[in-house]
Amino acid sequence: MADDPSRFPSEGQSWGKSPTCHSDSGWTRRGFLTAGFGALAGASAVAAALSPLRHLAEGDLPSWQEFFQKHYKEMTAEDKEQVFARIRQEVEKRFGVQADVSDPPPLTGVEFVYGLNLSRCIGCRRCVHACVKENNQSRAPEIQYIRVLEMEKGSIDVETSEHHFEPASVPHPDKYYMPVQCHQCSKPPCVKVCPVEATWQEPDGITVIDYDWCIGCRYCEAACPYWARRFNFAEPQVPEEQLNPHVGYLSNRPRRKGVMEKCTFCLHRTRVGRLPACLEVCPTGSRKFGNVLDPNSDVAYILKHKRVYVFKEDVGTVPRFFYFFDERGSRYREEVGGGV
């Protein structure tokens, strides 16, 4: 059966004699027409397959300047000036807004730490929305860095928590609330796994992303034990009038589709002495932020004197975000804020 020459007529002796194939003495008319027709059909099929590319919007493909842009850590001061100028131009083109692009450096002797009071939080989600506004997250599809969990009393297991609670008013008397955001780990798994070093830990403890370097493999998103990273699955949409024009290169400048983003402790604010947007908006004072190296800071005091809970301490990432509890001032003892 295998030796039946008719099975593969073109093989062996008959090789090169196929009528539609060109012979070395020149093209036969039929061979020429067949090959020509085949090439034409092939070319049109490829063109049809590539046709969606005509919908590419301006800026979807990188400009030369963007294509050859260096990694943030390799940029000189002049490089940065050029890149910031380009970002200003792009923001103006996309949003019609004059942005000021800043890049405040980490302060020496500063390590930022964030504490969240589980006895006080009422689950109002104002932090979530203040964060979205401050950091220019996409409104459609919606991206939020903070996820507030409605927890069952008597358990700290997040698997029994409710993510999508929508009560008429908070807090629910039988629940407590646990907002989760980037924990700015001292041993960040997301940094370890990134194949191109697009994300790294700054000297003040904040893990940042160079949005112009990220290749969008989402390995960091798989590695994060706190589900703190977000991916731009589509081109992020922010209404022009809602764009925050005070943007930092490593934090809240507008992103493009296909890259990761995350909480940066609002470094464009906190590195110049302001507080994170989520803290500023909190009506209950549940959020405490500061320099842990400063013994007089709130966070240093809390870590020294209060009962502290580190979420998923067992994964060994040594977070710079912790939860703490109050005896006095707990909303379970006295009224704080009431229904919001």
Added chain:
Amino acid sequence: MKRYLAFLWDCFRLSFVGDWRYHLWMLVLTLAALTGLYAYCQQFVYGLVTTGMTDQVSWGAYIANFTYLVGLAAAAAMLVIPVYVYRNLHLHDVVIFGELLAVAVIIMCLLFVTVDLGRPDRFMHMLWRFNFPMSMLTWDVIALNGYLLLNVHICGYLIYCAYRGWEPSKRFYVPFVFIAILWAVSIHTVTAFLYVGLGGRPFWNSAIIAPRFLASAFAAGPSFIILTLQIVRATTRHHVHDDALLTLRQIVQVAMVINMFLLACEVFTEFYTDSKHVASSHYLFLGLHGRHALVPWIWTAVTMDLVATALWVLPVSRGLRWLNAACVLSILGIWIEKGMGLIVPAFVPTPLGEIVEYQPTVLETLVCLGIWAFGLLLYTIFVRVSVPVLAGEVTYERRLARVRGDDALSPAEAASTPRVASH
């Protein structure tokens, strides 16, 4: 150089020559690959929102297929080891089909990773700042590309030698064959380590993943080769002895039994302990909080694996019919188990306990099918070209003779053309 170009040109021409069944097969594959390209262009324009992936389940069908295909590339090692380490003669003539499969499959792997990237236009950032040795993904880039190069070199060298009528020099390929054996083990280990090293994903954070990955790969890969060899035997004049298939059967037999044993170990550890770590496995096998998208899939896979294991072990699979049934069941069962069954449950529930299910979209499925079609297209061309070249039917001498104008070689000349079987 000119001769090498002549070789490539002859290979190119050869890939267009065949009977109507061959042309139909190639046409179908080409159309499927172009449909995949169309779907990918949509994804390129609108972003990964065209897929079923979310922030909750951030890896899906692409990475699942990638993982499975890394396993399939093991087929080469499973043919090479018996031939070069144990001097098995039955497999000697077919070992090149395993290596060619590795080439095609690794190219598919690279494509699956590429389509999964949010910014494929920035791939060269890998070259500028390569996070080696910290990121396991950089290890995988090296492992996969190295394995591709090794196999391209081995196959390319042997086929080109046959084309020129040279006796292959052992110095130029045998060392690479042995490196490729170790390298084959490394591609699975490193790919498994991609997942195993993540402390935040308990489903993956288990030492058994890598050995299980190897075991299932050594079952699926040779199963695929058993089927391929029969197609080669039926459509070309390349001689494949039944003993070659039966040797492969023995390999799959052992690999499949080990795979099932390791699966049992995993299931026992998770469910008997019944700690919080079981959530993902619970979702996979039984469903969690009323969500069970993967349950029918995994039980289909387990059933296929069990039936296949029984067939492999029983003497019935010495007959081709049951052998082929066992192959198909193993390939499909492991595809589900090592693909979606390994990737998706790790994301359900999320580290914050949220349950979001994953369902690939039509576009995403078309991209996957397109890559599969492209891979099969490549493999078909490789086999189509290598069989007559290795048989000494297409050589440089014949080309020269053709150019000179005497179409047929004299019988004496034809007989003197060395019949170089694969190495």
